[in-house]
Amino acid sequence: MSFNSAQYFIFLPVVFLVFYFTADRYRWVVLLVASYGFYASFNAPYLLAVLLMVTGISYTCGLRIAAKQDETIRKRWLWIGSFACLTILALFKYLPFFESQANRTFGLSSTLSSTIISIGVSYFTFQAISYLVDIYLEIEESECHFGHFALYLAFFPKLSQGPIERAGDLLPQLKQPYRFDYDAMRSGMLLFTWGLFKKVVVADRLALYADQVYNNVHNYTGLSLIIGTYAYALQIYFDFAGYTDMARGTGRMFGINLTENFNSPYSATSVADFWRRWHISFSRWILDYIFKPLQMAWRNWGQAGPAAALIVTFLVCGIWHGATWGFVIWGLLHGIYLASSTSYRPYQKRLHKWLGVEKSPWLKWWQMFVTFNLVSFAWVFFRSKSLGDAWYVISSWFHGVKGLRSDLILSQGRQNILLLLACITLFVLAAIRPQVAERFNSLFNGTSRWLFYYLFVMLILICGLFGKAEFIYGRF
Amino acid sequence: MEDSRRPTVLFIKWVAMLVVVALSYTGLLYYIVINGKDNYLAATFNKMKLLENTLSPKMVLVGGSNIAFGLDSTKTRQAFGLPVVNMGLHSGLGLKFMLDQVKPYINKNDIVVIVPEYSQYVGDSFYGDEALLEVVMITKDWSALGYIPALKIPNIALRLNRIIFSYYNEHVNSDSIYSRNSFNSDGDLTAHLALPNVKFSIDYKALPADINQKAIRYLYNFIATNADHGITTLILYPCLARSYYHRQAATIAKIAGAFSNNGIHVLSSAQDFVYDDDLFFNTHYHLNAQGRSLHTEKTIQALKVALMDRTLAPTSTSAQNLNK
Numbered sequence: 006m007s008f009n010s011a012q013y014f015i016f017l018p019v020v021f022l023v024f025y026f027t028a029d030r031y032r033w034v035v036l037l038v039a040s041y042g043f044y045a046s047f048n049a050p051y052l053l054a055v056l057l058m059v060t061g062i063s064y065t066c067g068l069r070i071a072a073k074q075d076e077t078i079r080k081r082w083l084w085i086g087s088f089a090c091l092t093i094l095a096l097f098k099y100l101p102f103f104e105s106q107a108n109r110t111f112g113l114s115s116t117l118s119s120t121i122i123s124i125g126v127s128y129f130t131f132q133a134i135s136y137l138v139d140i141y142l143e144i145e146e147s148e149c150h151f152g153h154f155a156l157y158l159a160f161f162p163k164l165s166q167g168p169i170e171r172a173g174d175l176l177p178q179l180k181q182p183y184r185f186d187y188d189a190m191r192s193g194m195l196l197f198t199w200g201l202f203k204k205v206v207v208a209d210r211l212a213l214y215a216d217q218v219y220n221n222v223h224n225y226t227g228l229s230l231i232i233g234t235y236a237y238a239l240q241i242y243f244d245f246a247g248y249t250d251m252a253r254g255t256g257r258m259f260g261i262n263l264t265e266n267f268n269s270p271y272s273a274t275s276v277a278d279f280w281r282r283w284h285i286s287f288s289r290w291i292l293d294y295i296f297k298p299l300q301m302a303w304r305n306w307g308q309a310g311p312a313a314a315l316i317v318t319f320l321v322c323g324i325w326h327g328a329t330w331g332f333v334i335w336g337l338l339h340g341i342y343l344a345s346s347t348s349y350r351p352y353q354k355r356l357h358k359w360l361g362v363e364k365s366p367w368l369k370w371w372q373m374f375v376t377f378n379l380v381s382f383a384w385v386f387f388r389s390k391s392l393g394d395a396w397y398v399i400s401s402w403f404h405g406v407k408g409l410r411s412d413l414i415l416s417q418g419r420q421n422i423l424l425l426l427a428c429i430t431l432f433v434l435a436a437i438r439p440q441v442a443e444r445f446n447s448l449f450n451g452t453s454r455w456l457f458y459y460l461f462v463m464l465i466l467i468c469g470l471f472g473k474a475e476f477i478y479g480r481f
Numbered sequence: 482m483e484d485s486r487r488p489t490v491l492f493i494k495w496v497a498m499l500v501v502v503a504l505s506y507t508g509l510l511y512y513i514v515i516n517g518k519d520n521y522l523a524a525t526f527n528k529m530k531l532l533e534n535t536l537s538p539k540m541v542l543v544g545g546s547n548i549a550f551g552l553d554s555t556k557t558r559q560a561f562g563l564p565v566v567n568m569g570l571h572s573g574l575g576l577k578f579m580l581d582q583v584k585p586y587i588n589k590n591d592i593v594v595i596v597p598e599y600s601q602y603v604g605d606s607f608y609g610d611e612a613l614l615e616v617v618m619i620t621k622d623w624s625a626l627g628y629i630p631a632l633k634i635p636n637i638a639l640r641l642n643r644i645i646f647s648y649y650n651e652h653v654n655s656d657s658i659y660s661r662n663s664f665n666s667d668g669d670l671t672a673h674l675a676l677p678n679v680k681f682s683i684d685y686k687a688l689p690a691d692i693n694q695k696a697i698r699y700l701y702n703f704i705a706t707n708a709d710h711g712i713t714t715l716i717l718y719p720c721l722a723r724s725y726y727h728r729q730a731a732t733i734a735k736i737a738g739a740f741s742n743n744g745i746h747v748l749s750s751a752q753d754f755v756y757d758d759d760l761f762f763n764t765h766y767h768l769n770a771q772g773r774s775l776h777t778e779k780t781i782q783a784l785k786v787a788l789m790d791r792t793l794a795p796t797s798t799s800a801q802n803l804n805k
Contacts (some may be wrong), residue, residue: 011635025488116731120690185488194495224680418647455498462502467509467646471639 006046007475008251009205016043021258029182033156036179036259040161049122055093056129060155062089063133064148070140071147083141087134094130097123102328124479125165127325129158131290136172138294145172153179162255166248166478168264168286175261183260193257195449198461200250204476205469207428208243210421211236213470215388222394226401234398237388238381239429241477242271245284248476269436271380274372276342279380291318312347316340326387326481331395335387342379424468506642513644514618521659522615525570528668529582532566537588539564543579544596545572546670547719551768552596553777554667560781561788563592567668572766573612576601576696578628580703589711594784595700596717598766599729602736604689605630607696611641674770679763688732692739701745715787716740718751720776722765726755748783 006012020039027035044053066086073079101118108115136157139145148154157176163169218225218233225233249266256263264286273279280288296318303310316337323336357363382399389395435442448457517523532541540563542548548569558565568583576597587593600606609628614637617625629637663672704714726733733751740747758765760772768776 011639012632015635187487187491190488190491420646455494459498459502459505462498463505466502466506466639467642469639469642471642472636 006043007479008248008255009201009469009471009476011471012046016046017255017258024183024259025185032183033152033179036161037152037156037159040156040159040164043161044125044159044164047122047124049124052122052124052126055097055126056159059090059093059130059133060158062086063136063158064151064154066137067140067147067154068149070137079141083137086137090130090133090137094126097121097126098325099328122480127481128167128169129164131169131287132158132172135169135290135294139172148172148176150180160256160261162252162259162261163263166245166252166476167284168249168252168266169290170264170286174264178261181260186260189257189260193254195254196257197251197254198458198465200247200252200254201469202461202465203243203247203250205247205471206465207425207432208240208247209470210425210468211240211243213421215240219388219390219394219398222389222397226404230398230402234381234385234388238271238377238384241384241387242267244477248478271377272373272436273376274369275346275376276339276379277346279376280339280343291322295321308347312344315343315347319343330392331386331389334392334395335383338383338386342383507638509645510638510641511618513648514615517619517644519660519662520615520619521657521661521663522571522612523619523661524664524668525616525620527661527664528566528568528570531666531668532568532583532586535564535566538590538592539566540592540594541565541583541587542567542569542594542596542668543583544569544719545574545579545598545601545766546570547572547598547766547768548596549664549668549670550673550762550766551720551773551776552669552780553773554665554669556777557781557784558667560785561592565667569596569668569670571612572598572600572606573610574616575609575613575628576607577699578609578613578625580699581628584703587707587712591712592784592788593707593712593714594717595714596719598719599688599721599733599736601693602696602739603692603732605633605693607693607699608633611637611643614638614641615644673762673767674773676762678759678761678769681761681763681765688729690732690735692735694739697739697743697745701743704745713788715784716745716747717780717783718747718749718754719766720754720756720768720772721751722758722761723755724758725765726751748787753779753783 006016016039020035024032024035024039041053041056044056063086066082066089069082070079070086073082100121104115104118107113136145140147148157153176156179157170157172160170160175160179215233215237218229219237222230222233246267253263253265266285266287268282268285270279270283273282296314299314299317300311303313306313317340319336319340320333321336322339323332323334326332326335354363357368362368385398386392386395389398431441431445435445448454449461451457514520540557540561542552542554542557542565546569548567550569552567552569554565554567568579574582576595579597580595583593598606608630610633613625613629614634617623626634658670658672658676660672663670665671700716704716707714737747737751754776756768756772756775760768760775762769762772
């Protein structure tokens with residue numbers, strides 16, 4: 006059951022009504038049953054078993070770590086819990102890789118991995134690991150109530166794609182008694198609708214162009230490939246940000262505030278700034294649990310320590326997305342961007358001073374342009390079907406306009422282009438001129454707000470692409 | 482007092498708004514569908530009329546758009562000396578609906594040739610999708626809604642929004658071959674025959690790997706019942722672009738296996754109707770003029786061979802055994 010399906014539009018109000026009319030002490034049961042039901046709707050019973058397994062392991066290990074005083078034993082339980090969770094995650098993520106190796110080595114023809122899906126496994130596994138580490142570091146206390154803990158891992162709005170919530174942020178909210186708040190409810194519904202708009206109107210329509218180009222890259226050259234790449238860069242943002250808005254909107258309806266995952270990432274002025282704005286809960290996770298320990302371990306290496314830690318961290322980040330060279334290079338590229346920025350930053354400042362542009366408003370625009378293009382360049386490896394395709398895209402960027410007009414731009418109809426241009430203009434204006442965003446928001450707060458609710462929902466119903474595509478990050 | 486009412490008030494307001502939205506959306510959709518007189522799917526009226534008015538013995542072709550685009554009924558008529566009714570329109574109608582649609586109009590000595598797209602045997606395409614909902618609105622035959630599983634209807638209704646979104650392109654600016662007027666008097670789609678190929682991508686969604694056993698059994702029972710009434714039913718694989726076939730070969734082999742396991746005889750093999758991509762007009766199922774001519778010849782050949790040996794058809798007795 007995807008957030009953009011009719012089933013979810015029915016599921017959500019039904020769960021809310023049951024939740025609303027249930028006594029406070031049993032509300033967690035409603036949410037837990039709904040969450041497991043939501044997960045079961047993916048028609049993969051083994052996913053529920055994995056979720057229960059990770060829940061059981063992390064709950065038990067968490068209690069053990071908290072109960073013991075001896076540092077060695079505490080550390081042992083931390084390693085046992087983390088290793089078990091990571092093994093489960095690795096089995097799911099790299100099954101296709103292991104299978105292809107086994108097929109090649111032993112001459113088998115297994116196709117098991119093609120029938121296995123791993124929706125959500127990464128996200129609840131990361132939460133479980135962060136929970137164990139935080140207990141070990143005595144940042145958090147262990148949760149004794151198994152139901153509350155199970156809900157912390159399984160809460161359905163964030164189950165399939167995050168945000169990755171820290172125990173200290175989410176668990177106390179899950180235990181709080183629910184009080185109906187008109188404003189929270191209304192803003193939750195609006196946020197959900199806004200996310201749906203981003204997904205079905207913007208992301209899925211951009212996907213028409215990105216998929217067309219990237220599924221047959223050799224049919225295109227030059228500007229067509231550039232348009233396809235930019236379309237994908239925007240698609241992945243609107244897809245993921247749309248999902249996060251829908252998740253946060255859903256959470257807010259139940260009185261739960263989930264972490265904001267995006268903060269206008271394409272207005273970042275450097276790659277480091279981009280990672281502070283992109284998939285924020287994941288960036289924090291890799292910063293805290295991978296980068297910082299590595300940085301500590303390599304603190305004697307001087308300037309090379311943080312640089313190496315950044316490269317390794319982002320390499321792991323790339324491998325987490327999947328066992329393909331495209332993801333590895335994507336991660337490596339981001340690691341190199343960040344590592345090199347630690348060296349050139351002082352020279353960059355001097356250069357700006359020397360050029361006299363340090364206070365120029367154009368500098369920010371230039372930096373945003375460069376950052377967006379660096380990030381888009383890395384997306385080529387992320388999206389391409391193979392390294393050969395990625396190389397073709399990059400090497401053909403400046404060669405002609407094959408397939409541009411009739412095959413690409415006009416293939417999806419003029420109305421599609423006009424709609425996308427209007428939406429992107431609106432988003433860009435809202436990002437660069439806060440007044441535009443305020444003006445837009447005021448439409449939904451004024452006396453005619455019900456008219457605008459109606460028009461907005463109708464716009465989504467008419468212009469949305471329903472049932473076309475799953476959320477991109479669902480498969481990670 | 483006000484606070485305690487607020488959840489109820491908000492709830493009532495939202496429900497009221499959703500009702501207004503649902504009514505507006507359905508109304509708009511309905512208005513556009515029923516006003517589309519040249520709507521491609523409105524050709525169902527013409528096809529039904531042709532089926533009703535054609536006397537037996539006749540040959541009825543049942544399937545999706547692959548046979549609308551890819552078979553020449555005139556040549557087929559000449560080859561068998563029988564009037565031919567090409568009912569092929571859209572795979573989205575679902576095989577179940579297609580079979581039930583022709584059932585009341587076929588009689589003893591008729592020949593029914595069933596050529597559905599592969600999607601009809603896997604997943605839940607057998608029950609129809611947006612195209613069927615559109616036909617329900619066009620024909621106002623609301624009972625046909627029963628073919629679509631209830632849980633699928635809301636999603637299908639949402640997907641049907643493409644009719645509203647592309648209204649301008651398809652109705653105001655129309656030069657599309659997807660029109661009720663694109664068919665000849667036998668039910669073949671001929672508007673594309675003089676046109677050059679349109680570049681198409683074979684990156685359509687992969688066929689679901691799960692065989693729909695209910696679809697296979699329904700087909701088997703249909704053949705068996707027809708046999709009891711002296712109606713010959715023949716099954717053919719559809720034409721398919723080679724590049725798409727290569728991608729879906731495993732699933733197609735599974736479908737062939739399911740036919741074989743269930744005692745359904747299919748004339749020739751799937752590979753026999755696989756053609757080079759350049760013989761296709763705008764999708765991997767829609768042949769162009771050259772492809773249509775070749776495919777018609779091959780189909781006639783396959784049918785001729787099969788009609789010489791009618792003992793292959795199952796009967797209701799064997800169908801009962803299968804259902805056990």
